[in-house]
Amino acid sequence: MKNYLLSLLCGVSLTFSFAPFSQWYITPIALGAFLYLLNQGNIKQGWLGWWFGLGWFGAGISWVHVSIAQYGGLPIVFSLGLMLLLCGYLAIYPALFSKILGRYCQPKYWPLIAPGLWLSSEALRGWILTGFPWLSLGYSQIDGPLAGWLPVLGQTGTSVIIILMATCAAIWLPKKQYVATASIWITSLLAGLVLNQIDWASDYKNDVKISMIQGNIHQSLRWVPEQDWPTMQMYQRLSQPLMDSDIIIWPEAAIPKLEPLALDYLHTLDNDAAQSHTGLITGILNYNFETNQAYNGIISLGSVSKGDDQGHYQYNHGNRYAKHHLLPIGEFIPLEKWLRGLAPIFDLPMSSFSRGAYQQPNLQSNGYHLVPALCYEIVLPEQIRANLHQDSDFILTLSNDAWFGDSHGPHQHLEIARVRAKEFALPVLRATNNGITAFIDHRGEIIAKAPQFVETSLTSQVENVRSNTPYRRFGDCIIWLIAAAGLVIALGLKRQQQKL
Numbered sequence: 001m002k003n004y005l006l007s008l009l010c011g012v013s014l015t016f017s018f019a020p021f022s023q024w025y026i027t028p029i030a031l032g033a034f035l036y037l038l039n040q041g042n043i044k045q046g047w048l049g050w051w052f053g054l055g056w057f058g059a060g061i062s063w064v065h066v067s068i069a070q071y072g073g074l075p076i077v078f079s080l081g082l083m084l085l086l087c088g089y090l091a092i093y094p095a096l097f098s099k100i101l102g103r104y105c106q107p108k109y110w111p112l113i114a115p116g117l118w119l120s121s122e123a124l125r126g127w128i129l130t131g132f133p134w135l136s137l138g139y140s141q142i143d144g145p146l147a148g149w150l151p152v153l154g155q156t157g158t159s160v161i162i163i164l165m166a167t168c169a170a171i172w173l174p175k176k177q178y179v180a181t182a183s184i185w186i187t188s189l190l191a192g193l194v195l196n197q198i199d200w201a202s203d204y205k206n207d208v209k210i211s212m213i214q215g216n217i218h219q220s221l222r223w224v225p226e227q228d229w230p231t232m233q234m235y236q237r238l239s240q241p242l243m244d245s246d247i248i249i250w251p252e253a254a255i256p257k258l259e260p261l262a263l264d265y266l267h268t269l270d271n272d273a274a275q276s277h278t279g280l281i282t283g284i285l286n287y288n289f290e291t292n293q294a295y296n297g298i299i300s301l302g303s304v305s306k307g308d309d310q311g312h313y314q315y316n317h318g319n320r321y322a323k324h325h326l327l328p329i330g331e332f333i334p335l336e337k338w339l340r341g342l343a344p345i346f347d348l349p350m351s352s353f354s355r356g357a358y359q360q361p362n363l364q365s366n367g368y369h370l371v372p373a374l375c376y377e378i379v380l381p382e383q384i385r386a387n388l389h390q391d392s393d394f395i396l397t398l399s400n401d402a403w404f405g406d407s408h409g410p411h412q413h414l415e416i417a418r419v420r421a422k423e424f425a426l427p428v429l430r431a432t433n434n435g436i437t438a439f440i441d442h443r444g445e446i447i448a449k450a451p452q453f454v455e456t457s458l459t460s461q462v463e464n465v466r467s468n469t470p471y472r473r474f475g476d477c478i479i480w481l482i483a484a485a486g487l488v489i490a491l492g493l494k495r496q497q498q499k500l
Contacts, residue, residue: 003037004051010034011055011094017140018060019411024144027137028165028185035114035170038102049098053091060135061087063409070219070405090125090132097121105490107171111184112490114167115160116483122159130328133379135412137162142418142444146188148195150422150444151469154381157479161188200425201442201465208368208393210439211242211459212249212431214450219402222433228256232265235282238457243276245459247365249431250282252375252398253296259286263315266301270311273302277309279365283374283398286322293354295322298363298372298398306367319364321372322356325380359386363396368464370396370429378417378428385475388424393464395426400433410436410452418444425467442467 010030017026034052038045064086068079097117105113126133138158141147149158165185172181213235221227232255239248255262262284273280280301287294300319304312312319362369371387371394373380378397397417401410414436421428422444430438435452439460450458470478 003040003043004048007034007037007048007052008055010037011052011057012059014056014135014137014140015059015408018135018408019415020408022140022143022415024141024146027140028162028169031137031162031166032169035110035167036174038098039107039110039170039174043102045102046095046099048102050088050091050095052098053094054087056094057087057090057135058084060412061090061409063404063407063412066405066407066409067403093121093125096124106494109490109494110171111164111167112486112493115163116487118163119156119160119479119483122156130325134416139412139415139419142415142422144192145190145196146192147422147444148192148198150419151198151200151425151471152195153479154423154471154476155419156381156476157471157482160479160483164188199443200469201463201467203466205464205466207461208247208464209245209459210247210249210429210462211239211245211457212429212437212439212450213238213242213251213254213457214432214435214437214455215251215254216434216453216455217402219400222253222256222400222402231256232262234455236269238455239280242457242459243273243278245278247279247281247368248273248302249396249398249429250280251431251433251437252283252400253285254282254398254433255284259284259297259299260289260315266299266313267311270301270313274308274311277303277307277366279303279368281363281365281370281396286316286320294352295356296326296353296374297322297356298374298396300363300365303366304364308366318361321360321363321374323353323374323377324356324358324360325377325383326353326355327376358383362387362389362392368393370394371426373397373420375399378413378420378430381420381423381471382475384420384424385472388426388472392426394462395420395424395428397428397430398432399430401436402434406452414438414446414449418446423469423471425465425469425472427462427465429462 010033013026013030016023038048065083068082101114101117122136136155136159138155141158146158146161149161165188168181168184215235217231235250235254242248269280281298283298286297298321301313302311363372369392371384371392373384377383401413404410417428417430418440421440421442425442427442428440436449437458438449439447439462441447441463442465448458448460450456
């Protein structure tokens with residue numbers, strides 16, 4: 001029982017390596033301690049991994065409980081039970097990793113096998129039941145020396161490097177193999193520092209003046225019909241002084257009316273922005289009354305190309321994006337026929353959307369091309385990579401984190417956006433309802449950010465660059481090949497030993 005408790009604490013400590021705490025060094029140390037425990041005898045490896053995962057996710061995504069408790073309409077006992085159920089499910093993946101590594105692999109081969117095995121278990125976590133790849137290890141390194149690996153191997157590859165470092169420490173340090181352990185750690189960290197000196201932007205084009213509006217609409221008021229017009233007026237009012245910007249951006253579902261019911265308002269915005277030679281981008285919900293399909297989307301209004309002085313908007317025009325990756329419960333209800341009506345959490349407003357295509361055209365605004373990622377989609381690098389083109393200028397992510405209150409969830413969300421900017425060496429524009437609204441440059445650094453929980457606007461000059469990082473070209477292919485090579489080498493060494 002002692003080892004299970006220690007494993008739980010190792011998992012809990014990982015929370016402090018992610019935002020808003022950002023103590024990057026905790027990740028390899030906590031993992032090294034966990035793997036050391038896994039290498040001890042007289043334990044059930046799968047359960048040890050499960051307790052580690054329970055601590056990792058129980059503390060790390062505790063902010064999910066805020067939305068369940070405040071907006072789910074369930075008694076506290078049931079909301080805590082749902083939270084425990086989610087964390088217990090996510091803990092299955094480190095349990096699977098631990099079971100296979102601890103039971104079927106000799107410890108001396110762990111440094112070769114553990115990285116690929118971790119990569120596989122995390123791939124399953126990011127895929128099964130639509131996936132939930134939140135709190136992947138590489139995100140914790142955006143402010144550490146390993147950040148230099150992000151444009152080369154991505155967040156996924158950086159996670160694998162952390163596992164390699166932790167495994168070597170767990171296996172070699174007890175055997176007093178200090179030189180070998182130090183070599184792996186120093187090489188990984190120094191290489192990251194050197195890579196971090198590379199500016200992956202191949203061409204600087206110009207600075208673009210961009211403004212973002214943070215409406216700070218309380219979640220309980222977002223779908224109250226009486227609040228529709230005051231909300232729409234507020235966004236117009238905040239945007240008027242910013243019409244000299246190249247692009248103005250509103251957050252996810254900023255316009256509370258369904259698109260076909262807000263056409264007069266949209267045409268007015270379209271014409272006003274175009275006459276000011278400004279592009280305006282906003283989140284909006286679309287409902288097709290003919291097909292009964294609803295979409296969580298983004299539309300572009302105002303100037304499409306430089307020099308436009310007339311609007312181009314018409315209902316269902318092509319300059320739009322429909323969210324592809326929908327969240328269970330929040331945007332679609334699994335087993336809807338049985339769950340609808342059981343509790344308020346299964347009957348939230350706007351929780352039955354249709355899915356947009358995986359690949360969609362970039363949004364065009366005032367001559368610039370933007371790769372959209374709606375809310376949670378910023379956590380999906382392969383989807384963003386699939387939608388990047390040679391002329392893509394910015395990554396655009398609109399969100400509403402009002403569900404999670406004053407928790408560390410929005411800080412983690414911003415951290416993920418910073419990693420995307422670093423991986424692809426493209427600026428990320430993050431517009432949110434109540435924070436954290438921020439501009440992120442192509443190096444993953446925050447240029448400017450708005451304070452949370454205030455109605456405000458944020459304007460900045462953002463560098464428009466062209467870039468082509470190794471991760472943008474190859475995605476996760478490189479790290480999968482490296483992981484496969486480690487497995488082949490381990491099998492070869494084992495076979496050679498058997499022959500002796």
